[in-house]
Amino acid sequence: TTGITQSSIDSFHAHLSQSTRIVALLGAGLSASSGLPTFRGAGGLWRTHDATSLATPEAFGRDPAFVWQFYSYRRHMALNAKPNAAHYALAELSRQKPAFLTLSQNVDGLSPRAGHPAQQLQLLHGSLYDVKCFDQRGCGYIERNNFTDPIVPSLAIPQGGQDPTASAEQLEIDSSDQVATGTDTNPLIQGLDISDDKHALPSIPLHDLPRCPRCKHQLLRPGIVWFGEALPSQTLAEIDTFIKKPGTTIDLMLVIGTSSAVWPAAGYTEIARNRGARVAVINMDPESGRGLEADDWFFCGDAAEIVPELLR
Ligand code: BJW
Numbered sequence: 001t002t003g004i005t006q007s008s009i010d011s012f013h014a015h016l017s018q019s020t021r022i023v024a025l026l027g028a029g030l031s032a033s034s035g036l037p038t039f040r041g042a043g044g045l046w047r048t049h050d051a052t053s054l055a056t057p058e059a060f061g062r063d064p065a066f067v068w069q070f071y072s073y074r075r076h077m078a079l080n081a082k083p084n085a086a087h088y089a090l091a092e093l094s095r096q097k098p099a100f101l102t103l104s105q106n107v108d109g110l111s112p113r114a115g116h117p118a119q120q121l122q123l124l125h126g127s128l129y130d131v132k133c134f135d136q137r138g139c140g141y142i143e144r145n146n147f148t149d150p151i152v153p154s155l156a157i158p159q160g161g162q163d164p165t166a167s168a169e170q171l172e173i174d175s176s177d178q179v180a181t182g183t184d185t186n187p188l189i190q191g192l193d194i195s196d197d198k199h200a201l202p203s204i205p206l207h208d209l210p211r212c213p214r215c216k217h218q219l220l221r222p223g224i225v226w227f228g229e230a231l232p233s234q235t236l237a238e239i240d241t242f243i244k245k246p247g248t249t250i251d252l253m254l255v256i257g258t259s260s261a262v263w264p265a266a267g268y269t270e271i272a273r274n275r276g277a278r279v280a281v282i283n284m285d286p287e288s289g290r291g292l293e294a295d296d297w298f299f300c301g302d303a304a305e306i307v308p309e310l311l312r
Helices: 006-018 028-034 057-062 064-079 085-096 233-243 265-274 303-310
Strands: 022-026 100-104 121-123 126-133 220-224 252-256 278-283 297-300
Touching (some): 022 265, 028 085, 100 233, 121 233, 233 265
Parallel strands (some): 022 100, 022 252, 252 278, 278 297
């Protein structure tokens, strides 16, 4: 069963309308309909590599050119993707409910581009558009919102071949982003689809990779939280302050398009529940509705369709 009945939608709407303090945990499934692949399951391979195996400081240390090619491709895809109706619906709910805090695991920038108020959006795993010095102990250089694509010329996606997904259209990021529709959910790739290992990757010498402008000797790396790295301490502190505000409870916890496999992000659902929240899970995978309580909701399907319906 999909778990979606008119009565479950009605009971959700009734609870939402009475809710003031709300938390949402977002995952890659939210952006799936914008054409960006999730990490686990279909689409989670980049060339022959599990995408999560590239998301470690060790992988970057071993082969920074390869890891940069992976992130440069992801930056390009995300820049050319459009926020979908769920990103917009969440942004709108934030404007209606000042005590609604969104915790996003997504690094694709689609929530900010949908106009999600920044002070109600915590980016747990960083952003594809932040870059920082690979030398964490020394330099500490960080640059935010660098939308240059490619970030250095050597990372330009190679041209050539007959790529069926290539398109001449060039999109730009601005405040007039439109909702993704069925016809444009497949982001364009200018050049070869290098996520497919049938296309050879150019080899890039170290001196052509992005370099730290402050210390000048280390490479720059993506400003993403990799496995084994701490989440930004200010982010964690601000979330704590919101969730544990004395004299308050949490009314509602939305868990949207995430496998809840990665910690500490996954732990926020129980933390909110312990603060009184009823939980609503929105996910394509029927299995992700397991273990919910009688008072919870499970809406099985595409977040881009269900979330706007729920938040109406
Ligand atoms: C749809 C849909 C549609 C599809 N509509 N739905 C406790 C227990 C065990 C391990 C740990 C633990 N605590 C910490 C750890 C270690 C580790 C961890 O969690 N490991 C697990 C894998 C077991 N955690 C960490 O290392 C974290 N750091 C940390 O704990 O530091 C401690 C520390 C403290 C002090 C000093 C030093 C260290 C950091 C975790 C960082 C995770 N980063 C990544 C990579 C980012 C890089 C990148 O983007 O390239 O973040 S991993 C990857 O997974 C990415 C995602 O944000 C994250 C979550 O994935 P998400 O979003 O849930 O995606 P999927 O693919 O898993 O799921 C998609 C879902 O959508 C599915 O359910 C689909 O069904 C659904 N879906 N289409 C609706 N249309």
